Amino acid sequence: MTAVLVLNADLGPLHRVTLRHAVRMLLREVAVVHESEPDRLIGVYPMPKVVRLVSYVVTRWRFGNGPAWSRAGVHARDGRRCGYCGKDATTIDHILPRSRGGRNTWKNTVAACTVCNQRKGDRTPAEAGMVLRVQPSVPTWHALTQR
Numbered sequence: 001m002t003a004v005l006v007l008n009a010d011l012g013p014l015h016r017v018t019l020r021h022a023v024r025m026l027l028r029e030v031a032v033v034h035e036s037e038p039d040r041l042i043g044v045y046p047m048p049k050v051v052r053l054v055s056y057v058v059t060r061w062r063f064g065n066g067p068a069w070s071r072a073g074v075h076a077r078d079g080r081r082c083g084y085c086g087k088d089a090t091t092i093d094h095i096l097p098r099s100r101g102g103r104n105t106w107k108n109t110v111a112a113c114t115v116c117n118q119r120k121g122d123r124t125p126a127e128a129g130m131v132l133r134v135q136p137s138v139p140t141w142h143a144l145t146q147r
């Protein structure tokens with residue numbers, strides 16, 4: 001099954017759909033072919049590799065991917081409280097340290113105070129003997145905009 005990449009109207013990649021689904025989008029005129037396989041047709045359309053939505057969709061509601069990671073977002077999600085001791089957080093801690101491949105993702109980051117962050121250093125919480133008060137998760141837009 002060929003997967004077709006769907007781009008938003010602003011060319012931001014959204015997700016992949018099956019070829020059948022992509023063709024239905026073309027038929028309904030919600031999308032146009034953005035990039036196609038050379039010399040191949042499906043019905044009247046060039047065989048799509050990438051389709052582009054005709055009108056912009058606000059993806060955060062529609063596809064439920066959640067907001068993009070940001071430091072400010074982590075602080076908002078955690079209520080600006082340190083994930084380890086509950087005091088005022090001023091930094092971001094990577095649960096799996098960045099030096100060991102930890103990424104900037106919602107689940108790998110918590111708000112932290114400088115004391116805990118320095119204490120933890122290049123270790124995981126388990127290695128450092130530190131306990132997370134919260135289970136980091138992907139916040140909803142609602143949660144981010146409420147605070």
Ligand SMILES: [Zn+2]
Nearest residue numbers: 082085113116
């Ligand atoms: Zn702390």
